[in-house]
Amino acid sequence: MGRNIPIMKPIFSLHAGEYLVGTHIEENCKNLHVWLPSKDTGIDLLVTDQTNSKTVSLQVKFSKEELYLGNGEREVLGDKRLEQTATD
Secondary structure (H helix, E strand, C coil): CCCCCCCCCCCCCCCHHHHHHHHHHHHHCCCCEEECCCCCCCCCEEEECCCCCCEEEEEEEEEEEEEECCCCCEEEEEEEEEEEEEEC
């Protein structure tokens, strides 16, 4: 009859702001590595140098607002803010 197949649940989800910041760093800073945490500790992204000896932890804040135009179309306006804590 029916099989009882367990459902895989994500460990965490990556929101748009984190994706945009991580992509920007990877595309524009080829000498840096971008890491994602495996659990929610308040750090959204970890960035290291090529030898992984210097680190910067990032917490990304991103809010999205939509402007509805009179003709039924909409425009998305983004407000991006980056808070960072450097560690040696």
